[in-house]
Amino acid sequence: MSAAVDYFRGPWHIAVFTWREGIRKKTLVGFLILSLLVIFASFFMSSFLNQTTGGGQVETEIDGKLIKDICVATISIFGMLITIFISASVVPNEVENKVVYTVLSKPVRRMQYLLGKFLGVQMIVLANLALMTALFLIAIYVRQDEFPKLLLWSALLTYFEFLVVSAFTFAISCSATSAVLPTIGGLFIYLIGNLTEYLKDVSLRSDEADFVNALIGNVASALHKTLPNLQKFSIKTEILDLNPGAPLPAHVYEQIPNLIIYGLAYAVSGYVIAYWVFRRKEL
Amino acid sequence: MKKHPNLTLAAILFVAVAIGSIQGQRLDRLFEAEAFLQWIAAAGANERLDMDETEATVDLELYGQVAGATETLFAAKLPEGSIEEGHSALSAALETGEYDDEIYRMVKSDELAPMREDFLSKLREGELRYTQNLSYAAVMSGLEGKGSVSIFNLFFGFRKVAANFVWLQVDRYWHAGLLHRMIPLMKTCVLLDPNFVDAYLLGAWHLGYNVTANLDYTPYPLRQWSEKHQACLGDQETYYYIAVDFLKDGIRNNPRNYKIYFDLGYSMYREKLKDPENAVKYLTYAVRLPHERWVPRMLYISLEENGQYEKALEGWQENLKRFENHEVSLRFVQRLNGLIAERKSEEAKQAARAASDPSEKEAHMADYRKYTAEAMEIWNGMSEPYSEARKLRLEAIDRADQGYYLEAVSLLDKARFDAGSLFEEFSDLIIEFKLVGDLPLSVSERKQMIREEESVMCQGMPESVRDERLAALEAERAVRH
Numbered sequence: 001m002s003a004a005v006d007y008f009r010g011p012w013h014i015a016v017f018t019w020r021e022g023i024r025k026k027t028l029v030g031f032l033i034l035s036l037l038v039i040f041a042s043f044f045m046s047s048f049l050n051q052t053t054g055g056g057q058v059e060t061e062i063d064g065k066l067i068k069d070i071c072v073a074t075i076s077i078f079g080m081l082i083t084i085f086i087s088a089s090v091v092p093n094e095v096e097n098k099v100v101y102t103v104l105s106k107p108v109r110r111m112q113y114l115l116g117k118f119l120g121v122q123m124i125v126l127a128n129l130a131l132m133t134a135l136f137l138i139a140i141y142v143r144q145d146e147f148p149k150l151l152l153w154s155a156l157l158t159y160f161e162f163l164v165v166s167a168f169t170f171a172i173s174c175s176a177t178s179a180v181l182p183t184i185g186g187l188f189i190y191l192i193g194n195l196t197e198y199l200k201d202v203s204l205r206s207d208e209a210d211f212v213n214a215l216i217g218n219v220a221s222a223l224h225k226t227l228p229n230l231q232k233f234s235i236k237t238e239i240l241d242l243n244p245g246a247p248l249p250a251h252v253y254e255q256i257p258n259l260i261i262y263g264l265a266y267a268v269s270g271y272v273i274a275y276w277v278f279r280r281k282e283l
Numbered sequence: 284m285k286k287h288p289n290l291t292l293a294a295i296l297f298v299a300v301a302i303g304s305i306q307g308q309r310l311d312r313l314f315e316a317e318a319f320l321q322w323i324a325a326a327g328a329n330e331r332l333d334m335d336e337t338e339a340t341v342d343l344e345l346y347g348q349v350a351g352a353t354e355t356l357f358a359a360k361l362p363e364g365s366i367e368e369g370h371s372a373l374s375a376a377l378e379t380g381e382y383d384d385e386i387y388r389m390v391k392s393d394e395l396a397p398m399r400e401d402f403l404s405k406l407r408e409g410e411l412r413y414t415q416n417l418s419y420a421a422v423m424s425g426l427e428g429k430g431s432v433s434i435f436n437l438f439f440g441f442r443k444v445a446a447n448f449v450w451l452q453v454d455r456y457w458h459a460g461l462l463h464r465m466i467p468l469m470k471t472c473v474l475l476d477p478n479f480v481d482a483y484l485l486g487a488w489h490l491g492y493n494v495t496a497n498l499d500y501t502p503y504p505l506r507q508w509s510e511k512h513q514a515c516l517g518d519q520e521t522y523y524y525i526a527v528d529f530l531k532d533g534i535r536n537n538p539r540n541y542k543i544y545f546d547l548g549y550s551m552y553r554e555k556l557k558d559p560e561n562a563v564k565y566l567t568y569a570v571r572l573p574h575e576r577w578v579p580r581m582l583y584i585s586l587e588e589n590g591q592y593e594k595a596l597e598g599w600q601e602n603l604k605r606f607e608n609h610e611v612s613l614r615f616v617q618r619l620n621g622l623i624a625e626r627k628s629e630e631a632k633q634a635a636r637a638a639s640d641p642s643e644k645e646a647h648m649a650d651y652r653k654y655t656a657e658a659m660e661i662w663n664g665m666s667e668p669y670s671e672a673r674k675l676r677l678e679a680i681d682r683a684d685q686g687y688y689l690e691a692v693s694l695l696d697k698a699r700f701d702a703g704s705l706f707e708e709f710s711d712l713i714i715e716f717k718l719v720g721d722l723p724l725s726v727s728e729r730k731q732m733i734r735e736e737e738s739v740m741c742q743g744m745p746e747s748v749r750d751e752r753l754a755a756l757e758a759e760r761a762v763r764h
Contacts (some may be wrong), residue, residue, distance in 0.1 A: 062450070062481045069443040076441070225304050232310055237443055241478040243539075250384040251317045258310050265303035272296045279288070 010108045011116035018090055018120020023127070025089075028082055032128055035078030039135045042070040043143075064143050068240050071136040075158060076236075079132060083125050083162040084186030087169040089179035090117050091278070096178065100283060110279050118170055118271060125162050129155060150244050153256065154236040160263030161233040165190050167270025168228075174278040193230035200224045228266040232259060316391045318406070319399050323349060323390065325413035327377035328538035330370060332568065334531050341410045349373065349398050353389055357382065378571065380539060413535055446476035453486075462494045466525070473532070480540050483533030487546055490526035491555050495519040503734070508743035515741035523555045541578060544569035549581045559589035583615065592623045614665070621661035621673060628654035655681075672702035676709065679716075688720025 022028065091114075094100040103113055133155040140148040169186030176182050199220040206217025235255055242249065248256075326346035328334075350371035357372035360382065366375045376382040389395055405411050449472040456464045469486040473479055501517020509516045512524050530547040537543060548565030552558045566582035579598060586595035596619040603612040628651050635647035659677055662670040675698035683691040692713050699709035714728050724732070739752035 062485075065479070065481065066447050069447050073441045073444045225307065226300055228303060229307060232307070232314075237441075246380070250387040251313065251320060255310065255313050255317075258306060258313065262303060262306040262310060265299050265306055269296055269299040269303060272292055272299060276289075276292045276296070 007112065010112045011119060014103070014108070014113060014116025015119035015123060018117055019123045019127075022086055022090070022120065022124040025086070027085055028124070028128070031078050031082050031085070032131065035074050035132055036135055038074045038078070039071050039132060039139060042067045042074070043139060064140075067139050067143055069237070071132075071139060072154065072237050072240065075129065075132045075136065075155070076161075079125070079129055079158060079162055080165060080190055082128050083121075083166045084169050084183055084190065085179075086124050087121050087166040088173045088176075088182035088186050090121055091170070091173045092176050092179045092182065095283070104283060111275060114174070114271075114275055114278050118167075118274070121166060121170065122163070125166060126159065129159055129162070146244060148240075148244055150239050150242055150248075153248070154239050157233050157236040157239075157256065157259055160260055160267075161230055161236070163267045164228050164230065164263050164270065165193065167267040167274070171270050171274035171277060174274045174281065190230065193228055196224060196227050196229040197231055199227070228262075232262065235259065315399070315403060316387070319395075319402050320387055320390045322402060322406075322411065322413055323373070323386070324377055324538055325535040327371075327374040328535050329413065331367075331374040331378060332531075332534065332564070334534075341405060342413050345398065345402060345405065345411075347371075348401075349395065352395060352398065353386075356389070360385075377538070378568075442475045443479075446472050446479050446482070449475065450479070450482055453482075457489060457493070462489070465489060465494075469529070473529075473536075477536040480533065480537055480542060483530055483537075483543055484546050487526040487530045487533075487551065490522050490529065491551055495522045495555075498522070503737040503741050506741040508741050508745070508748075513748075515738075515744065520556075523551060527551050527556075539572055541569040541572040541574040544572070545574070545578055545581070548585065553581075553585050553588070559585050563589050563591065580611070587615075587619065587622070592619050592626065595619055596623065614667075617661060617665050618669065621658050621665075621670070624654045624658035624661060625673070625677070628658060668702045669704065672698040672705050672709070675701070676705075676712070679712070683716050683720070686720075688716050688722055691716050692720075692722065 091100075094103070094117075100113070104110065133151065137148060137151060140146075140151065165186060168189045169182055172185040172189075173179070173182035203217045203221035203224060206220070207213040208217070235252065239248075239252060242252070322342075323346070326342050327350075329342075330346065330350070350373040353373045353376075354371060357376040358366065361372055361375055366372050373386075376386060390399070402411070449468055453465050453468045453472060456462070456468065465486075469482060469489075472482045473486070476482070495518075498518040501519065503515055503517075506515040506517045506520070508514075509524065512527075514520065514524070516524060527547065530543055530551065533540075533543040534547070544565045548562045548569060552565065553562035562585040563582065566578070566585055570579050570582050579602065583595045583598035583602070586592075586598065596616065599612045599615040599619065603609055603616060606612065631647045631650035631654060635644050635651060638644040638647055655677060659674065662674045662677070664670075675694045679691040679694040679698070682688075682694065695709045695713050695716070699706045699713075710728075710731070714724065714731065716722070717724055717728065735756065739756050740749050
């Protein structure tokens with residue numbers, strides 16, 4: 001037990017240091033402030049609707065819906081940007097500043113160092129997500145006078161989506177010497193992760209009679225089955241349409257744990273690739 | 284790990300990717316089951332409400348198979364009397380949400396596996412109609428057919444936000460007076476977000492009320508017969524039915540939201556199409572779902588308009604129990620008691636006319652006098668234009684029975700202007716008395732009679748329907764006279 005505690009003490013200190021360093025980054029703070037501003041501005045979005053629907057002739061719940069949809073989108077977009085920037089920069093920055101040499105000269109293994117960095121990144125991502133979600137909760141509570149508990153499920157799934165992107169961006173960052181390439185890589189991972197479904201389309205459209213065509217179809221099918229599909233996490237927006245007073249429907253209740261395992265499996269894959277790259281890195 | 288680090292890492296990576304891949308496929312199966320469930324919910328709502336869909340034969344056939352397979356199970360579980368005649372137990376089970384978990388288990392079960400596969404293959408081929416709400420689940424499992432580009436993917440999961448912005452544009456078009464541009468955008472809006480209930484409600488309101496406000500009345504001979512709606516459509520009616528279809532799509536995609544049922548029943552069928560039968564039908568479903576407290580009152584009003592006085596009376600009495608001394612309920616209870624007494628008196632009079640035995644005739648006439656007195660007493664107890672007008676109507680009938688048709692007509696003429704809500708009913712009665720009493724009809728009354736005759740025929744109407752409607756009109760006139 002004590003061996004395990006000793007093993008994780010090092011990563012924990014590194015994680016805390018990464019967290020302290022991360023929250024001071026101006027870019028991240030900028031993104032966070034911007035996202036909080038957008039969430040706050042969603043209160044006033046309904047003013048774009050003229051008298052027909054915005055509290056004039058007809059009473060509707062459109063402004064409540066506007067707040068919900070805009071806030072979920074804002075959290076996803078800004079949260080993803082924060083995740084990509086922080087995951088892409090923690091390791092390359094330390095290599096650039098040569099801090100990594102000092103750390104690794106201590107009795108800290110590369111695995112521990114990397115684990116600490118990854119945990120630190122997750123702490124920052126979680127803190128940002130919690131802040132944005134809290135403001136969103138307040139926005140909804142003020143508008144509807146009801147605690148939107150479904151939002152918590154939505155935030156949980158959003159985090160696991162971030163975790164997958166974070167792990168693979170982190171893997172790219174371990175091979176890079178600056179944060180630029182991993183940041184671009186992270187954005188591509190997000191885009192590709194959302195378009196994985198098209199691979200299935202390619203495999204369905206392939207003509208099995210033609211060898212090359214069939215080969216492309218099989219490769220696309222294999223990639224579709226192995227690559228992470230971030231669209232699966234889109235249930236986070238569907239959840240908000242459910243009745244907040246009723247228990248979660250059985251199908252949603254069954255999908256959530258499966259999505260969490262799905263996210264964790266790909267996060268572990270990303271982390272293993274990161275370690276594989278980092279352990280061979282000449283430092 | 285120390286001896287073969289690369290091999291170990293490769294093994295861990297392989298296992299993690301394999302778990303992710305297996306989990307991904309498991310999620311696909313869950314999404315397929317959810318898509319099947321959502322389709323069943325839409326088809327079930329369609330069956331429950333008898334919403335005729337001639338284009339959805341494939342859906343109806345498949346739903347019939349699913350309902351047949353689950354009939355025994357749900358028929359045993361549902362309380363007695365909850366399954367309406369001609370409907371499946373599945374559609375009744377889908378109504379409230381109480382059996383949702385059970386339905387979901389059924390949907391995933393091996394028993395329904397062949398139907399689920401059939402559903403998935405039909406969905407891929409694009410043969411099903413009630414699939415608007417499936418985009419999410421369907422695209423997850425690649426169900427939207429070969430070569431399709433899903434709008435879901437195009438917006439990276441942010442299609443609800445896109446729907447909101449499309450709605451802002453609809454609103455702008457409305458204020459710019461570009462009504463013709465609104466319809467395709469409203470349809471796009473609900474395609475992007477089938478759960479955008481307010482888009483259905485406001486869209487139907489624009490179509491039914493605002494777009495038609497500047498359209499002229501179309502005389503029946505110029506209207507076109509619509510096979511789908513079994514009605515003669517002029518310019519206004521065309522938009523009313525577009526709104527009706529729009530709201531029906533909304534019900535299929537959101538079968539548990541009372542607001543759409545309410546708007547369809549009250550705002551469209553009652554207010555615009557003057558169809559109290561359908562108004563009662565949809566308002567009844569609205570009341571069964573969680574609703575605002577004014578919804579049942581609209582149902583009771585529609586029940587009264589549909590001639591279901593006893594049911595309306597029960598409703599208002601129930602309302603009175605819930606809200607003691609509620610003035611409106613009290614007034615409606617009195618009014619319905621009066622209407623029930625009036626109806627009984629008319630039935631007694633008809634029975635007396637039909638009876639050949641003098642003693643039987645006398646007994647019916649005694650009933651007639653009793654119920655008329657009862658109605659008069661109720662109207663005397665109320666002091667409002669409506670009750671005064673009803674009293675005048677009773678007096679007019681009495682005069683007409685004695686052969687004083689001119690007096691009867693003058694009483695009704697006064698009464699119809701005293702209570703605006705009775706204007707049409709009393710105007711018809713005036714025509715009836717004038718015809719029976721051989722009094723000359725005014726120009727507007729003649730026009731009304733022509734309109735009545737024309738209302739049973741329009742362009743493109745099949746002859747069989749025309750003959751049927753003409754026969755019904757003749758029969759109605761014969762009863763009146």
